[in-house]
Amino acid sequence: MCNLEKQGYKRGSCLTNTGKKLIPACKSTLQQEDETVARLIKSAHLSRPEHYFSVYQSGCNLSCKKCHSYEFSQFADGDWFAPQQVLNLATSYQLLVTYKEKREKVTAFHGSDLCRCCGRCVTDVRSQHCPAVLDPTQIILSPQGWGPARNILGFTGGDVTCCPEFYAECTRLIKKETDLYVLIETNGYGLTPDNLDILKRAGVDSFWLDIKAFNDKVHKELTGVSNERILEVPQKIKDLGFVLEVLSLYIPQWVETDQIQKIAELLVKIDPEIPFTILAYFPAYKMTVRSPTFDEMADAYDAAKKVGLQNVKIGNLGVLSK
Numbered sequence: 001m002c003n004l005e006k007q008g009y010k011r012g013s014c015l016t017n018t019g020k021k022l023i024p025a026c027k028s029t030l031q032q033e034d035e036t037v038a039r040l041i042k043s044a045h046l047s048r049p050e051h052y053f054s055v056y057q058s059g060c061n062l063s064c065k066k067c068h069s070y071e072f073s074q075f076a077d078g079d080w081f082a083p084q085q086v087l088n089l090a091t092s093y094q095l096l097v098t099y100k101e102k103r104e105k106v107t108a109f110h111g112s113d114l115c116r117c118c119g120r121c122v123t124d125v126r127s128q129h130c131p132a133v134l135d136p137t138q139i140i141l142s143p144q145g146w147g148p149a150r151n152i153l154g155f156t157g158g159d160v161t162c163c164p165e166f167y168a169e170c171t172r173l174i175k176k177e178t179d180l181y182v183l184i185e186t187n188g189y190g191l192t193p194d195n196l197d198i199l200k201r202a203g204v205d206s207f208w209l210d211i212k213a214f215n216d217k218v219h220k221e222l223t224g225v226s227n228e229r230i231l232e233v234p235q236k237i238k239d240l241g242f243v244l245e246v247l248s249l250y251i252p253q254w255v256e257t258d259q260i261q262k263i264a265e266l267l268v269k270i271d272p273e274i275p276f277t278i279l280a281y282f283p284a285y286k287m288t289v290r291s292p293t294f295d296e297m298a299d300a301y302d303a304a305k306k307v308g309l310q311n312v313k314i315g316n317l318g319v320l321s322k
Helices: 083-094 109-113 165-177 193-202 216-223 230-239 257-270 294-306
Strands: 015-017 022-024 030-033 036-047 052-057 079-081 140-142 145-147 152-157 181-186 206-210 243-250 276-280 312-315
Touching (some): 036 083, 036 152, 052 083, 083 152, 152 165, 165 193, 230 257, 243 294, 294 312
Parallel strands (some): 181 206, 243 276
Antiparallel strands (some): 036 052, 036 079, 140 145
C-alpha cells in the first residue's frame, strides 16, 4: 500500500517508466532488502550555481509536464545506492570543501552571494560583477563549471520524500561521520507531518521547496496532483526549525505574475525573510510554450518584493540573456 495512503492522503502521480511498464516510483526506484533501503541514483557531483554536492535521484512522486530532469525522474535510470554508499560520496566530497557555510544559509539561494561561476578570478582578472567574497584558491572546477565547494550535500532530481526512510538513514550516517549539512530539494507532496518528523529526527537541515503553482487547477494540470497540502508545507517546515527556501517557475500562460505574487503573499505571512527564487522556465519534456521575457520576469520580481518578501532573486538568467 502507498505510504501516503497509509497516512490518509492521496497517492502522488508517481508512475515511473521502467522501459517495460509503468510502476510507482516507490517500487521502481526504491529497493528494500532486509533492513536496508537503496535508491536509484543517476549521478552525483558538485553542482552549479548551488555550489554544493548534488545527488541526482531517479523516480518522482509527481509527473510534471515541464520536468527539466525527466530523463531520469520520469524514467527509471541509474545505479543502486544504499545509504552507506551515499556516505562514501559525502566523505570524499568533504575533502574538497573550500567554504564552510552557516546553517541559516544552507540554501541554493545563497550560493550566488559567494560566486557567479565565471571562473575569471582563476583564469584571468576578477570580474567587476564578482561578489569578491572568496579567494581564488577557494574556486574549483566541477562538471558544471567554476565555483566554491560548500559544506552541503543536497538530494535533487526526482523526489520520493513520501518514503522518507532512505533520506533519514543517509542523513543519520552523514551527520555521524562528516561535518556536512543535508538539504533536500522537494516538490513538497511527500512532506506529511509524520514524514517531516522522521526527517527532523534524522537531522535534515534544509528544504528547497519548489511550489509549482498557486492555483490548484493549474497545479493539477502541470503535475498530476492537487497543491492543497503543499501550500501548508512552508509553515510546517518553519515550525519544525528547518531552513527553508522556495522557488517557483514563471511559465507563460500557466504560472505568471498573479500566481507568483500569491505565493509571495503566502510566504511573507510566515516569514518575510524566506529566500524566494523566481526561475525562468524553458521548454522541456511535454511543454513547448515559450520562455518568459525579461519584462515578465521583472514584473514578477517586483510583485514579490512589493508584498514584503525581503530576499528575492531571478534564476535561469541565461534564458533571458539574448
